[in-house]
Amino acid sequence: MKLPNRILLFALLVFVQCTPSTSTQTDKMRVGVFEGHGGSQTCIWEAVAAIKLDGEMTVRTITTADIANNVLDELDAIIIPGGGGSRQYLNLGAENQKRIKEFVARGGGAVGICAGAYLFSNTPEYSCMQLNGAQAIDIEHDNRGHGIAKFTLTEAGKELFPEVAELDTLYVMYYEGPVFIPAEGDSIQYETLAIMESDVHEEGNAPANMTNNKPFFTTNQYGEGRVFSCIAHPEATPGMMWMIPRIVRWTLNKPIAGYAEKVIDPTIFNQEILMSISDLRQESRYFRTFLYGTAEEKIAALDWLQSKHSWDAKRWLQGLLFDGDVQVRVRAAQYVADIHYIHYLPDMRAAYHAEKDEAAKVQIKEHLDKLETLLP
Numbered sequence: 001m002k003l004p005n006r007i008l009l010f011a012l013l014v015f016v017q018c019t020p021s022t023s024t025q026t027d028k029m030r031v032g033v034f035e036g037h038g039g040s041q042t043c044i045w046e047a048v049a050a051i052k053l054d055g056e057m058t059v060r061t062i063t064t065a066d067i068a069n070n071v072l073d074e075l076d077a078i079i080i081p082g083g084g085g086s087r088q089y090l091n092l093g094a095e096n097q098k099r100i101k102e103f104v105a106r107g108g109g110a111v112g113i114c115a116g117a118y119l120f121s122n123t124p125e126y127s128c129m130q131l132n133g134a135q136a137i138d139i140e141h142d143n144r145g146h147g148i149a150k151f152t153l154t155e156a157g158k159e160l161f162p163e164v165a166e167l168d169t170l171y172v173m174y175y176e177g178p179v180f181i182p183a184e185g186d187s188i189q190y191e192t193l194a195i196m197e198s199d200v201h202e203e204g205n206a207p208a209n210m211t212n213n214k215p216f217f218t219t220n221q222y223g224e225g226r227v228f229s230c231i232a233h234p235e236a237t238p239g240m241m242w243m244i245p246r247i248v249r250w251t252l253n254k255p256i257a258g259y260a261e262k263v264i265d266p267t268i269f270n271q272e273i274l275m276s277i278s279d280l281r282q283e284s285r286y287f288r289t290f291l292y293g294t295a296e297e298k299i300a301a302l303d304w305l306q307s308k309h310s311w312d313a314k315r316w317l318q319g320l321l322f323d324g325d326v327q328v329r330v331r332a333a334q335y336v337a338d339i340h341y342i343h344y345l346p347d348m349r350a351a352y353h354a355e356k357d358e359a360a361k362v363q364i365k366e367h368l369d370k371l372e373t374l375l376p
Helices: 005-018 022-026 041-051 064-068 085-105 115-120 155-160 243-251 277-292 295-307 313-320 326-338 342-354 358-372
Strands: 029-034 057-062 077-080 109-113 134-137 146-153 170-175 179-182 191-196 214-222 225-230
Touching: 029 041, 029 243, 041 057, 041 243, 041 342, 064 085, 077 085, 077 115, 077 243, 085 109, 085 115, 085 214, 085 225, 109 115, 109 243, 115 134, 115 225, 146 155, 155 191, 155 243, 179 214, 225 243, 277 295, 277 313, 295 313, 295 326, 313 326, 313 342, 326 342, 326 358, 342 358
Parallel strands: 029 057, 029 077, 077 109, 109 225
Antiparallel strands: 134 179, 146 170, 146 191, 191 214, 214 225
């Protein structure tokens, strides 16, 4: 029996709509996060997690061996995360540094975060790749301190981050990032998209008035490609992690995109929180609390650490999800959800499924749901 043309057309449309599109599968932006020696493990985790917030991106970690084996041919952008720039430099080796520079010059995107920004700089007597036109100064006081730092956007920065353009001051985690000035004699000229407002000199006898009024985000062209240098850690800041995939989009000259409702939340931090020497000592003591303390002491420690947005505590939370005390397990799950620690999603799911206390199971599920709703 011959089918009417209208039915044939409808069937064809259904077939086309239901057939997976090759272009849809391959048009995603492909991002590689360098995980070679020198990169901090948590910085790698957090960079990967931040990219997962963007449904139009795929992400993988890459090693120095991968780069030598031409993995850059399969990527659109790379991220060099925080850690130690000189150790990353040594781990890459001269040939892989050359491959990265050629990748960017051909049109690839490159994002340097903290140590990655150091690595991209042109700093005399420092192992670096001369990719961003900046020179780091006062590197002898690199261990100047860390905490939630304040910054402001320039007009160019407001264009890239319109969701927060109306706010006078923004806050993200800073951890001993570079203090940049233009590199003398460098042909690369960077543009500043954000300015550091915090004066960080809590540790290492660092001088005052060194970090404030210095570049916080910089951008530049390198051949056909684009480079973004970020001296701080949006990827380690709940409510601000979305800035990293937005930055990757800039390096690839892609339009900005929105994110899940709870992802963009600059109100989570509304003040500067710099860790003092006494704070650091207290933070260190709390590690022993988690080893030997009572349940009440552990919960009090978690409350204090979260109030300071402790850098070290995020490594301790994973095991506390499986603590012997039910209330500690619930509080740890809340902490993980509150700081948007997507890397621990498998642990949160396991904690939920393993929980025997019915009331605690309900609470953990609420925290798990909060974390899962961040993803597209």
